[in-house]
Amino acid sequence: MSILIKGGTVITHELTFRADVYCENGKIAAIGEQLDVPADAEIIDASGQYIMPGGIDPHTHMQLPFMGTVAIDDFESGTAAAVAGGTTSIIDFVIPAPQQPLMEAYQQWREWAEKSIANYSFHVAITWWDESVKRDMGTLVNDHGVNSFKHFMAYKNAIMCTDEILVASFNRCLELGAMPTVHAENGELVYHLQQQLLDKGITGPEAHPLSRPPVVESEAANRAITIANTLGAPIYVVHVSASETVDAIRYAQNRGQRVYGECLAGHLVLDDSVYQDKDWDVAAAHVMSPPFRSKGHQEALWNGLQAGTLQTTATDHCAFCAEQKAMGKDDFTRIPNGTAGVEERMPVLWQKGVNSGRITANEFVAITSTNAAQVFNVYPQKGAVMVGSDADLVIWDPEAKKTLSVRTHRSRVDFNIFEGMEVTGLPVCTLVNGKVVYRDGQVIGQAGDGQCFDRPAYGQY
Amino acid sequence: MSILIKGGTVITHELTFRADVYCENGKIAAIGEQLDVPADAEIIDASGQYIMPGGIDPHTHMQLPFMGTVAIDDFESGTAAAVAGGTTSIIDFVIPAPQQPLMEAYQQWREWAEKSIANYSFHVAITWWDESVKRDMGTLVNDHGVNSFKHFMAYKNAIMCTDEILVASFNRCLELGAMPTVHAENGELVYHLQQQLLDKGITGPEAHPLSRPPVVESEAANRAITIANTLGAPIYVVHVSASETVDAIRYAQNRGQRVYGECLAGHLVLDDSVYQDKDWDVAAAHVMSPPFRSKGHQEALWNGLQAGTLQTTATDHCAFCAEQKAMGKDDFTRIPNGTAGVEERMPVLWQKGVNSGRITANEFVAITSTNAAQVFNVYPQKGAVMVGSDADLVIWDPEAKKTLSVRTHRSRVDFNIFEGMEVTGLPVCTLVNGKVVYRDGQVIGQAGDGQCFDRPAYGQY
Amino acid sequence: MSILIKGGTVITHELTFRADVYCENGKIAAIGEQLDVPADAEIIDASGQYIMPGGIDPHTHMQLPFMGTVAIDDFESGTAAAVAGGTTSIIDFVIPAPQQPLMEAYQQWREWAEKSIANYSFHVAITWWDESVKRDMGTLVNDHGVNSFKHFMAYKNAIMCTDEILVASFNRCLELGAMPTVHAENGELVYHLQQQLLDKGITGPEAHPLSRPPVVESEAANRAITIANTLGAPIYVVHVSASETVDAIRYAQNRGQRVYGECLAGHLVLDDSVYQDKDWDVAAAHVMSPPFRSKGHQEALWNGLQAGTLQTTATDHCAFCAEQKAMGKDDFTRIPNGTAGVEERMPVLWQKGVNSGRITANEFVAITSTNAAQVFNVYPQKGAVMVGSDADLVIWDPEAKKTLSVRTHRSRVDFNIFEGMEVTGLPVCTLVNGKVVYRDGQVIGQAGDGQCFDRPAYGQY
Amino acid sequence: MSILIKGGTVITHELTFRADVYCENGKIAAIGEQLDVPADAEIIDASGQYIMPGGIDPHTHMQLPFMGTVAIDDFESGTAAAVAGGTTSIIDFVIPAPQQPLMEAYQQWREWAEKSIANYSFHVAITWWDESVKRDMGTLVNDHGVNSFKHFMAYKNAIMCTDEILVASFNRCLELGAMPTVHAENGELVYHLQQQLLDKGITGPEAHPLSRPPVVESEAANRAITIANTLGAPIYVVHVSASETVDAIRYAQNRGQRVYGECLAGHLVLDDSVYQDKDWDVAAAHVMSPPFRSKGHQEALWNGLQAGTLQTTATDHCAFCAEQKAMGKDDFTRIPNGTAGVEERMPVLWQKGVNSGRITANEFVAITSTNAAQVFNVYPQKGAVMVGSDADLVIWDPEAKKTLSVRTHRSRVDFNIFEGMEVTGLPVCTLVNGKVVYRDGQVIGQAGDGQCFDRPAYGQY
């Protein structure tokens, strides 16, 4: 199977140039003008279009069992949405139940993911601690290509890590050359605020943001950063949503520490007025943690991306339908936390970032793909348009227009948080491992087209 | 007993003016020139001298049982040192053992303190939590004039508070109109670093600062500030020693939060080179927590005082002799933590602050006395030279000179961290409750001259 | 003439207490309960009311000749408005024309001010430079009680100071113990932007804020702060309106520099949407420099006051009627710059500050009166409720209500930027030099009741 | 002429990989293992060595006429030193005398530079303003490959730009797609401080840093940044030496502005104690502007590079011998300002940056070469190891050792500010345009080997 993408303009995280791109055996085999390719190579005309590294979404939760239900998008529907949005790789999360052996959970998730259309890899969450966990972390890094571990600082009485576990696990990461990552929210404060709100009879989705104010996030981020600093480990903060957290990350970076920050497409464009919606279902559909923030925070996130304080963009794609959300009808703390977005991330960022003049097209590539590849040490295998790189590519039509909507998205979820947003600039063709999986509005990839990719330890930080 | 202080210049936190001060029945009864006073009033000539509010040291530990021994200065020797240094009031700490009823501990400390020469009051530490603790906090505030509670964020496996306790206790403080205060160091990190250092065979006092780096302090301060912010409570951070903590406090203040910071005379003038002393006893004599910091931090603390980020100065006077320090001969974590200084605080601050031009004499009064009185809600009973205020006064000779030394100090401890410092500007006479307790180099006050003072709840914050 | 204010609660910048206040010969003669006063003393019942230091507005421009016209409020009408709003002293500006001798201008303004009902003093502007200016600065400080000089960094081709003049004049201030103050806007940038806007045909009031963006202000403030820092002089920045300027001031303060900042009642509560008003007269009525700012800046100013970054509040009262504003009908750069507010400042700050819970009543006194007195070295003559202080007092009814309006204000101007604001908390009686000048809604003071007050050099900074 | 570099490890700003590099006709023609190359290709064995993009020094002054003399290194000796240190391109400065036509000055410098061994390009300084300057800027950009203009904010009465010129010139840069750059020091303040010091009789080199304190630099940087911000132009600040300037740049970047900062090898490792040297010649040899700074600033610069606040490193190579420096024997303001370093920059940065663990080898490439190429829009022609890039390469032996010294350096100057520094990691071979110009300690390049390179307008910012 060989494909020649002709006539397009290649855009990488740092260069823009006219070239054809030839893919063979899942890899990029040649880049240039007037390439000499086999006669039977399939030709894709990319005239007037951009050829970019396929997106990498470093934060998704397909078919996650969570809060008494299971996220509605499995690895097939979820990655169908991904490739339709130009994303060719996801990094999902293995989340062992407390006391569950890590390897058992890991094998479970690997099985679930086999039907993926996009490539995938796994962060593994540390939700409890003993010697077996420590040992399994080594096995995962050394034998299974896992180079990052996730820690929840919220969700008290469930999967929250104490500082004691954070110290032990970050230290283990350091030994293994792996990256510790955190969901940064102070779980004690969230719990206290939740009880206080419920005690006052405030039980609807409007209570959700009140129970998780910005400083609850920045405090936890600062704590994780401090633990990492003290141990000499790098640290990656997932879904930064608050200006205070951007400040905390920048403060550490400016003192020479290696701190990385991720933000979500949703947090970049939505604000917390969504929780005031009079339709319970609409308000509940936006319940995710951390919550959407008041106006002002969005600007801080964009500035964080522009200034290099934040490196990556993700979605935390974790889709629940109205019926599932309704579990929290009388108690907002029981509304399954999560929103979708894996299909919309790249168009939304192009529209609000590139079309608005905030970021260049090269910076778009950096924050949707290359930076994630670099932080998680799979560059230039991924995140690059280079000879030898995986042929994970998106062909982007900067003139194509669309109105984002639940009516047309691929996710199984019954709500779209970007509903009605008009975007100019869309993927027209997506290649995963050199195979066209999305073209002209149709997902043509098959379950199993995606492959699990290893991420080696000891990245460049 | 009535006393007329004649011929001096009154200096308060905001005014400097020529006036005589007449004291009667323990109070300031008149201020002015040519006062009409009883013929038998004792006259103190203060020509060429300053009359200032007596110092308030809001952080001392007299005869504290700690780390297997007891601090060597009891309330008599400790307050003798205090008044000799111009300090007329201390706020000491009741520190209940975990599970010990608060009221029992409080009564114990009250008894110990009866022999004080200076006035005194108590912060009460929250070292554990249950309903009785919560109830006793109310009793202390409502019936015993306690308006502040202390929380240790360090000392794992001993008196460290978890976030859960911090949240519960700060919330209780808020209900009661009391001020939560914190010893801010992340106990998990300190413990981890201690073990790591011991494992590496680094067991001497030089390991002490390595086990408690600045960010371990600023992290905890930021966490306490965040908890207070979330609950809507004020917060007071004791012994701020690191520039990073000053930054954290300022960040919160600049967003409208009521945060108060204290720093110690020692941290303002000493740096961590003391831990490199080849004489184990000398190095160990400086072991206190937080430790003395590298050069640069001292400047940040002075700037913090000048800019109003920090409000108060204290000593954390907690004296241990060489013999006691030797308990940690083979293990720095067993060296009793603490240094003296209650006698030297005011002369050191005058020398390094006023004589250097960093602060004005009025600002000196603010940071040694008035601010503490205001934060702990006993102003203008204390911290003021006003008619009706307690006659707690210091007469200061700006020309008097002395070399600070263990050979001449009043504390029972066998070491002086300010050894050899030449100071110009000293107390020549100290009055407690209108009685002269120190004059011309002699402590003439008696055990029991000091009185316990109440601090009402609901201060101005 | 002696007056006893009975039954009220005295509120100062740091204390709140029940006391009667007795005034005699223009001074406060006694404070306390059950005062022994002459039988013929006038009694004012202040039951349920607060007795506070009269407001000091450190920034007004009565009958200022400016931009081809003259501000509509003269010293009589302007100070009538002042006392009706609780303000008992203003510090106005002598602004010599370039090349005009300072002393000549000073005498002119002194004459104009003789009809004031409130007390007054003058900052003198340095609008040009030669040896005579330098000499006259000395005369003003040494013989006329002037201790502050103003420098315009904007208004190119008119009264703008070059850096060369700033350096020379700040240096002269340092020699004299006077305070340099600045109107901080980069005049070159303002001029450039004005021309650019006019060139594009954007000529209405909506262009005004576009020609003076926030960084144009913070740049100039930072420059003035740097010059002061380099010379070792203090510095006072008038009408801080932008968050960036607050940041610049704080940055310097936090490094130990003595920097003071003033903000205006208008900037604290209004935003730049006013310039979008479709009624040209309304939009033009809001034209002042610096302009009202976008949302977010107001919060930064309040935080600046709360955190002590900014010390004083003023109005820049400089009133022009619609007819005058119309001079700029075809060219926004010709709209006379200025708004009124001297009557509304204190009620507005009480409403938005105290009633909202942002600041305490004591802090209200600090920022409306005491801090200005301290910075400009007339404390405790003014800004205090102390025996011996000037009897400049306001009796405040915290329950009194009013809707601010052009229909009821005392200024001659035909517009009120606070129109329609409902306030609770108003002056019911104002005393200037021990004489009641405002009571029960009536200004009963006479032209000439106000006196010029000296401000000695070498204040406490 | 074709060369195959065999056996080395290629290090770029983002990748490290084993590959041979084949150069032909001045370009990199192939990269990979087992390359098929002409039999007569010269082979360079790079086993155990690194192949990196040749250094780009974006700030040198060869044979500059300045302060009454001429810098001692001409373009031949200066670039001999450059290539011996691994630097293959310099960007020097055309500095027209006030009133001198830009094109005339430009032609003069072009002539002087013809004998260069390294490649070269020119920033052109704007030292005065009229319509001809504006026009010539256009000619330079459109016809001569100049894309950056330099502005001196210091050097009053000589080449200092007023704000008026800065606004006009930055605006012109914006029109042309060129980058404005600034030497940021407030010239008025420097002049004032110089006169003040001379007046006090402080005439030696120790006065130099006193006349140019850090805030004099950060003020000017902030001013230039503000002008650029207001106009919408990018801005590049040369030789950032002070932590305050790093703060100013970061502040702007964090708000979304495109600001770039350069720092010098000297400022990264030397502090201002050099000006205390008792040997006048030694102290004077270090006189450059901005001066070396007190301890603490070096750390801030390194942090700036690590955090991406600063992008480039340079030398400001401008060499004067002791005899020349002696012109200022009695007046420090007449000591020709300048130090050398073009040969030492890369070894010093490797030693203090890479060997110390501060930065990675990839980051070393970024800050010594690639970032400069990107900012000045010649990437990937320069700053890259890519097929098609100029064959400007350095072969680096990470094990090679040397002690830096005036005795062995190539510059004609008689002093080495890095004297005695031991470095591990040195260039062993340098190629310019595919020709070996330095090998095994010998400069074998010829005058004229270097070529002038164009830098196109409208870079990626």
Ligand SMILES: [Zn+2]
């Ligand atoms: Zn999460």
Ligand SMILES: [Zn+2]
């Ligand atoms: Zn997640």
Ligand SMILES: [Zn+2]
């Ligand atoms: Zn402590």
Ligand SMILES: [Zn+2]
């Ligand atoms: Zn203590």
Ligand SMILES: [Zn+2]
């Ligand atoms: Zn103004």
Ligand SMILES: [Zn+2]
């Ligand atoms: Zn004004």
Ligand SMILES: [Zn+2]
């Ligand atoms: Zn320069």
Ligand SMILES: [Zn+2]
């Ligand atoms: Zn230069």
